[in-house]
Amino acid sequence: MNFWEYLGNRYQQLLADAFQHASAVFQCMVVATVLGVLIGVLTYRSEWAGNLATTAASGILTVPSLALIGLLIPLVGLGVAPTVIALVLYGLLPIVRNAIVGLRGVDPTLVDAARGIGMSRAAQLVRVELPLAWPPILTGIRVATQMLMGIAAIAAYASGPGLGNEIFRGISSLGSKNALNQVLAGTLGIVLLALLFDAVYVLVGRLTIPRGIRA
Amino acid sequence: MPETPVATSGAAAGSGAASASGAASASGAAIRLENLTKQYAGNPYPSVDNVTMEIRAGETVVFVGPSGGGKTTLLKMINRLIEPTSGRIRIDGEDVTDMDPVKLRRKIGYAIQSSGLFPHMTVAQNIALVPKMVGWSKSRVQDRVEEMLDLVGLDPGQFRGRYPRQLSGGQQQRVGVARALAADPPVLLMDEPFGAVDPITRDHLQDELIRLQHELHKTIVFVTHDFDEAIKLGDRIAVLRDRSHIAQFDTPEAILTNPADDFVSGFVGAGAALKRLNLTRVRDVEIADFPTVTVDDPLQDIFDKLRDSQGNELLLLDRHRRPYKWLRRGDLSRAKGSLARAGTLVHDTVTRDATLRDALEAVLIDNGGRVAVTGRRGEYTGVVDMATLMNSVQEMLEADRLEAAEHRSAGGLPEEGLEHPFVRDAGGPEGPA
Ligand SMILES: Nc1ncnc2c1ncn2[C@@H]1O[C@H](COP(=O)(O)OP(=O)(O)OP(=O)(O)O)[C@@H](O)[C@H]1O
Numbered sequence A: 001m002n003f004w005e006y007l008g009n010r011y012q013q014l015l016a017d018a019f020q021h022a023s024a025v026f027q028c029m030v031v032a033t034v035l036g037v038l039i040g041v042l043t044y045r046s047e048w049a050g051n052l053a054t055t056a057a058s059g060i061l062t063v064p065s066l067a068l069i070g071l072l073i074p075l076v077g078l079g080v081a082p083t084v085i086a087l088v089l090y091g092l093l094p095i096v097r098n099a100i101v102g103l104r105g106v107d108p109t110l111v112d113a114a115r116g117i118g119m120s121r122a123a124q125l126v127r128v129e130l131p132l133a134w135p136p137i138l139t140g141i142r143v144a145t146q147m148l149m150g151i152a153a154i155a156a157y158a159s160g161p162g163l164g165n166e167i168f169r170g171i172s173s174l175g176s177k178n179a180l181n182q183v184l185a186g187t188l189g190i191v192l193l194a195l196l197f198d199a200v201y202v203l204v205g206r207l208t209i210p211r212g213i214r215a
Numbered sequence B: 001m002p003e004t005p006v007a008t009s010g011a012a013a014g015s016g017a018a019s020a021s022g023a024a025s026a027s028g029a030a031i032r033l034e035n036l037t038k039q040y041a042g043n044p045y046p047s048v049d050n051v052t053m054e055i056r057a058g059e060t061v062v063f064v065g066p067s068g069g070g071k072t073t074l075l076k077m078i079n080r081l082i083e084p085t086s087g088r089i090r091i092d093g094e095d096v097t098d099m100d101p102v103k104l105r106r107k108i109g110y111a112i113q114s115s116g117l118f119p120h121m122t123v124a125q126n127i128a129l130v131p132k133m134v135g136w137s138k139s140r141v142q143d144r145v146e147e148m149l150d151l152v153g154l155d156p157g158q159f160r161g162r163y164p165r166q167l168s169g170g171q172q173q174r175v176g177v178a179r180a181l182a183a184d185p186p187v188l189l190m191d192e193p194f195g196a197v198d199p200i201t202r203d204h205l206q207d208e209l210i211r212l213q214h215e216l217h218k219t220i221v222f223v224t225h226d227f228d229e230a231i232k233l234g235d236r237i238a239v240l241r242d243r244s245h246i247a248q249f250d251t252p253e254a255i256l257t258n259p260a261d262d263f264v265s266g267f268v269g270a271g272a273a274l275k276r277l278n279l280t281r282v283r284d285v286e287i288a289d290f291p292t293v294t295v296d297d298p299l300q301d302i303f304d305k306l307r308d309s310q311g312n313e314l315l316l317l318d319r320h321r322r323p324y325k326w327l328r329r330g331d332l333s334r335a336k337g338s339l340a341r342a343g344t345l346v347h348d349t350v351t352r353d354a355t356l357r358d359a360l361e362a363v364l365i366d367n368g369g370r371v372a373v374t375g376r377r378g379e380y381t382g383v384v385d386m387a388t389l390m391n392s393v394q395e396m397l398e399a400d401r402l403e404a405a406e407h408r409s410a411g412g413l414p415e416e417g418l419e420h421p422f423v424r425d426a427g428g429p430e431g432p433a
């Protein structure tokens, strides 16, 4: 069976895996974005808190994903839980870092102007600082998504959902007739999903970055 | 001397619904700074040290002083962007030192050097910010945006929807001023608002501000490095030393003719007499009549008038009565009766609002030693010549000297404007709502 025949045979399973993969990444990204921006907002004004948040987030990233999932399984069991936790944790770093850098990069005279015309602290943040920091935050989200696409494949190790299952099945039966097809289908599927998400982010950028600050 | 501004009472600022936009606008409130001190943590000495100052309702006060002297710090304590270490701030008699700073700032316009416009919002959105925050209705905000753009000389249709980066520096600065004035605050704080634009634009913006202030009578506190700007804009100038110590607080005339000490003289710089010319406007001197004809007059009439006129010269006006050419006797016959070729074009005119310095400049350049004065639409209103200017300057300096002498004999400290009793507007807008 060549690769195309394999795809033709298994497309239903592959589509279901792809959908689950995308859905897991998407949901984890939503959580990571909310958490990441929140952490950024809470820490960017303080030198040490901001640095601590960034360092902690990069610390997590240095843990190999397989090891992290391995460590999570005894704590939360198999399946969705370790997958979600791992993905959210990995997704945090680029978002937290870019949120802090973006918020700190807002021209201080604009913050001064916002205060000066009588904006409350919350209004300054929501109406001025976050919109101006949004382009770098969005970049962080994009980078995080790309990363999670790959990392999500590892989740299959913990019986998580997604295209990783395809890859692991292939790897565990190396030498069998479909092994290569399985690895190839899983990998290509992930690459395709990543490209698709990226296209969506370009669109999101177009829609959400105000015209006045679009590059 | 600038006239003492008289605050009109009954201005409706606090009572939002009562004043339709464009109707009554809030005129200035008096500001009193009492023993204001700011000590930044970690600095060996205070940046503003025990400053007491009385700013009258409706006047423009300019802070000038050396860089790092604490001007910005002093200014920002008025709207409490910087909290004073000690001292009180009163606006219209009310102590605002402890009120909610956010509410306070909505009643104080704030314009800064880099315009401070939010780049992700359109011009209209920027201007609408404060009116929206204080709860104006949508339609009222919309009207107000148009009105403010008109006020600062930008066509609403063209500029409303633009983003700040699509504006020139001068236009951004105008929008910055429009935003600061949008909710009709009685007080306007400006920190080197024209510091970053080229000299010609700066000059225009200064003229605009003078015109605005003529209409609005806000209390304006203006910070600058530029003493000429201070002279041009200020009803009174506070020359500040280090730590915002007041070296002299008086009218521009008094500071120019009677600087309190060497520090102030140093700031005034050379050419005080020339700078004095900036303080008087063409409308304050005698504008002479000049024989005129228009391009539509029959040629024969023009010939006759030229022959009869004493100075052997006529000013030819165009169809809109704007100065067009200087015609001397003989010019017409040399040009074989063609008005198009006869005479010399009028290069330069001044308006009634131009300073005597501008007028002198124009007179010096003109080979006939005079300049035509024009009205609002550029129409001819008269002529100013060298002799008039000389006489006026002599009179002016004489008057200044007399005034300075009186000042001294009255024994008044420079900080206290003795001849202007402090006028407070009892019915004016109060601080908090
Ligand atoms: N946030 C701050 N923390 C510590 N020191 C400050 C702070 N802001 C200003 N200073 C100090 O206070 C002094 C006065 O500063 P300020 O900005 O008020 O001066 P300025 O007169 O406005 O100067 P410039 O004309 O250059 O704008 C300076 O010595 C400055 O270093």
Ligand SMILES: [Mg+2]
Pocket: B071, B072, B073, B191
């Ligand atoms: Mg300053």
